[in-house]
Amino acid sequence: MRRMTARPANTHQARLLQLLRDGGPNSRAQLGDQVDLSRSKLAVEVDRLLETGLVVADGLAASRGGRRSHNVRLNPELRFLGVDIGATSVDVAVTNAELEILGHINQPMDVREGPVAVFELVLSMAAKLRASGLAEGFDGAGIGVPGPVRFPEGVPVAPPIMPGWDGFPVREALSQDLGCPVMVDNDVNLMALGEQHAGVARTVHDFLVVKIGTGIGCGIVVGGDVYRGTTGSAGDIGHIQAVPDGRQCACGNRGCLEAHFSGAALARDATEAAEQGTSPELANRLEANGGLSAADVAAAAAAGDATALDLIREGGRSTGQVIAGLVSFFNPGLVVIGGGVTGLGHNLLAAIRTQVYRQSLPLATGNLPIVLGELGPTAGVIGAARLISDHLFSPA
Amino acid sequence: MRRMTARPANTHQARLLQLLRDGGPNSRAQLGDQVDLSRSKLAVEVDRLLETGLVVADGLAASRGGRRSHNVRLNPELRFLGVDIGATSVDVAVTNAELEILGHINQPMDVREGPVAVFELVLSMAAKLRASGLAEGFDGAGIGVPGPVRFPEGVPVAPPIMPGWDGFPVREALSQDLGCPVMVDNDVNLMALGEQHAGVARTVHDFLVVKIGTGIGCGIVVGGDVYRGTTGSAGDIGHIQAVPDGRQCACGNRGCLEAHFSGAALARDATEAAEQGTSPELANRLEANGGLSAADVAAAAAAGDATALDLIREGGRSTGQVIAGLVSFFNPGLVVIGGGVTGLGHNLLAAIRTQVYRQSLPLATGNLPIVLGELGPTAGVIGAARLISDHLFSPA
DNA sequence: GAACTTTCTCCACTGAGTGGACAAAGGCAG
């Protein structure tokens, strides 16, 4: 199939595409209820969309009491590629135009191997998905990378954990290799987009998403739009001081949140505890696996290990301490906790909540839900698909 | 003069009014250069504005090499009232439609006396300005109050330092008393609007304004618009923890920024130092004035008093510590320091800068100016006038 | 004073969008 190249010609068409994306197949009449256009005008714009091939007819709709209407839907052959590059693994997924995941694969990897090696892997994963019959090609791709991005150009800038990526023209390079439009963003921002599109944040306009993985970052959504800051580094909360005169951090300061709690820090503390003999559970696991991860700490805590529980609680306290400040400052309507460490579950959530509710002002916390993300490992790729679809479903 | 009641009929007219407000008198041709409308259409809209009386003819413009053009300008008889209610004083000013201050008075007062008493004072001050011939009436008024506001309704919510104001219908009451449209906002947000309109933030889209007065607050501007948060309490940074296990704060927690540095805290610490004899300069001033304020500390520091300097430095360090976190999170293009404590000047600024540049990430601080506000005590009233003018100069 | 600029006005034309009339297609009560 030849790939779609059409874009909506005006804001009406863009709006209609977004309604069809988020609401599925719809009749002209139902669309008319949502767009504040006369039926005549709406019919014209729908017809034009049908001409472009972005939208296709989809049989008769269920009757609403009168003449039955003909449904339209987004072209079911459209395919988006969502790529979520983490510090230690990549997720690649294929979605249809309604952003439903048709296929999803994950592969371990090390970002520090640099963009060339990583994109070779990404392309091979995309090829695999294509080969399995899920897609004959891609109409657009969204890419998330674990560091700040100059968004308009789609280029990583000064990413601390990604040496070799600074200034690499991700957008341009991938656009060439994939032969379709590409948008690049920070992985945490994409997670926020994902939770906004299909997760817990569907109805909220101002919210924060705190992603605790190998590092810690925060996605900021203001008025429904991702806020990226002046240089694209907004939400970089990993190096906010959580513990005065605390642990030495790689950034040169002491007591950074990331030095005290993150996938990496937790693994380090757990190993320490195991070696010092304060936790038999962790020691067993260390011996069995040859190393410890956040998952081991979660399992040990679930098994009743007091040291593991303490590590989680202490981490939650530090995180909550920082989040409390952000809540006072930003007064969000929702805080979402996500990332690899989410496996620590409600022990972590409880510690964070306690700290935030204790430290922030009542007016800001009064009606503030603090919840775990709903989408788990798919948040990033859904957000990536959403990113490129927002781009393609807006006037050229 | 009868007051203007007209509002722009469409976005073009609104745009034109804003251009005339911010750029002063202008010819149709010059306006045409800025609005992306055909000359014909532009002439029509200008004529309509002339009909409403919002805009008036203003003689011939300077020649640009051809036929001389007839200038238009905002009606010079339009008057806005800007009111900035602080914790311990009120500022009231009259501006023309171009937001130039025509008259400005300040009066000591205590917000805790409640809205009725305070508004009696405000109305008498407004009457005084009117009596002096600066205005025959007001076309709109902006009001700033030192606490969170439910913005759409113009009602203070749960203001900690303003008992008795909770839920008081400020907007409605004042609109009745003044007989003109009124908008209400947090005083810090207005300071941000002021600095954006006529101060240091004219060209920046994303910035923070930290106001250190009796308390501490922060105005947040995202994409050129003030961000107020979900419940209107965004920017309430006075109770972010700056010093772990620090001083007891009125809010119940320990180590809040406001408990360590603010007009009130500084006066308290200075008095303590004077009484303990560690600072002869401050002791002299205490004896002379019967009390100490931030201004005394500034004077003592200027006179070389080491204790006073230490107080400023320590306060700047705490403030910088908190701001550093906000900078990492928000990645602003500018940070403005303002409020009563600005009198401490460059000693304070230096301490804040040192701390922020040390603690935040290079990508966020790389090109980040941290400066003092340009407008001093007029920032609030200018912001107030700007608030109501933005409201009135937008389509009804 | 001639040639060139700039400003302003007028006007025919385009194209988006509206809303009413009407046809097509269904459900429901008797």
Next chain:
DNA sequence: CTGCCTTTGTCCACTCAGTGGAGAAAGTTC
């Protein structure tokens, strides 16, 4: 089955925002 009501879709005349060119008016420069 037959009217009658509802919903959906199409058609069309009409309104109105906005464009862009022609040309007059009013300057400047040489």
